[in-house]
Amino acid sequence: MRTAFSVALALAMVACDSAREGEARPAAPPESGAIASPAADPATASLDTIPGTNWTERDWAVLEQKVRWAAGRGLDTVPMGTAVAELGRTFVGATYTPGTLEAPGDEHLVINLRELDCVTFIENVWALNRFLRSEGVSGLADPAAARSAYEAHLRAIRYRDGVLAGYPSRLHYFSDWLTNHEDRGHLRLITASLGGVGDAEPIDFMSTHPDAYRQLADPAFLQAIREREAYLNGRGPRIYLPQPAIAAVEGDIRDGDLIAATSTVGGLDIAHTGIALHVDGRLHLLHAPLVGRDVEISELPLADRIAGISGQDGIMVARLTEGD
Template sequence: MKEALAGLVKYRALLGPLALVGIVIVAALWSPFEPHRPPVAVAPGDEMTVTAASAWAEEDWTVFESKVRWAFEQRLDTLPLGAAMAEIGRSLVGSAYVPGTLEVEGPERLVINFQGLDCVTFVENVWALSSFVRTIGGAFGADATQTLANRPLTEDRYESLLRSVRYRAGTIDGYSSRLHYFSDWIGENDRRGLLRDISRELGGTRDTEPVDFMTAHTDSYRQLADPSFVVLVRQTEQRLSEAGRYYVPEDRIEEVAGRIRNGDIIAATSTVPGLDIAHTGLALWVDDTLHLLHAPLVGEAVQISEVSLADRIKRISGQDGIMVGRPLAAPELER
């Protein structure tokens, strides 16, 4: 089992940073439901250089273009950000689950991939797509043809949005600038006004368990062969450990479900030592029941949970609660 876990860890570099969580959980704490991705980082890179290196495959542009046209037809640009995210997320149901798409060779760069999503890249791309549609919709009056006419400009705008939510301060500065630990992802984007961490508002409990999964498993991360990255990641881990975080325990999710909205970002907390989050997705109400819209390892495609969010968390031994982030229409992204 130990060797199997080691292999899985190497396969699934942290959810971006944390996508790994799902894999570890499936292997170590198997359940008919799923797991998550562990934390990640890269080599320093000039933002302009990184942007230029972020080439789009034609297949990715085709998916992006079709989603933007559909979103404008549905007038999703007129909805609150969370509501738009729920609809765009639903439109991706059936999309393939593919792990490790951010772990490319060479210096850290922005990866655009709509052909395969994991639990974190699903959330990030849905957020960026929804923000793009609402921003551009206001600028061009929901005219998809005009919006997409200038492909280089459109690609650049989307890359800027995706980069803003995936990297610390929205800037790529090496592997460690990527928000590998999802509680850090929530905290950083809360500080920048892109979302609001409502875990404490929901009556959450403070979690003071240390976060050190990446530096405790350096052999599982190619980039951590560089000692300088280990130092930077450890600094992040120490900060997260000292600050702690709030989460809603699994036995209280049903109690607070009515205060969770469509499109809220859900992060399932992990019982794996050193790991903060095991899985991520979006809140989705179906027939008066709160479900999880997500890209799970088990199932191999974006899907809506068959059972309620509360029941799903209870059925997975490697998960014990949730953090909740509410997407915000940040002023700097609406210009």
């Protein structure tokens, strides 16, 4: 996957790796509530846009359908991890599209529930569950207010401290995404308790590859990224679980835990992300893999999958808290 194309689109945060060669594409689970998620056709993309918003009618239909499905199954009453895993399964078959956040113009909140990458998949599943628990089905009665509420949930997830203040405020590095949410009380990093070890390699991929990011042509943005990298490096070693140790602790990882596959690329922290899901007694990955594929449940158990990918060497694991 380490092509110029993938670098330009995603390597700093959404470096969603290609699925292992030959992996099957599982079907959506029965009664999953999945709906068609066609890729946007440039010739018709504007035809279903809701005027004055960043939404399309198709995105609104996905939100409404998913919230009603989740409410009907009581996902607002179960642990957050369980809800994330169950609602995440309904996206199996949805289109993987890289670079959906790299929209033209100034940084703005991108709404796209039809096309997902490995990070926006997690963000939208979590945001949908937050909407379910705070607004619920009754909140759908006022579509404009519902869209505004969903935007607030997604903004709180995607941007540092929930504040959209230009390109550097987006949580580009996924280890930054994780630690920022831990600092805010939204999740708990549990890698250390699983036997994780320290990785002191500096994070600097974005600042050392500025040509891969059009926004970094702005010297102020590039400086802000350098400062954030320095902050992350100053926090000390990141704790990760090496690939050979994953299988032994599968039972301690719960469905709905967030999985970040660590990268072997210099300066890059995370290569891929997904949601933990046990299948037939083994830990698998519910995720959105690289171009040409769909959201899927990995055919191989997570430990075996990572062993077969040279660009990954372990995982970080996070558990969402009940409050958010």
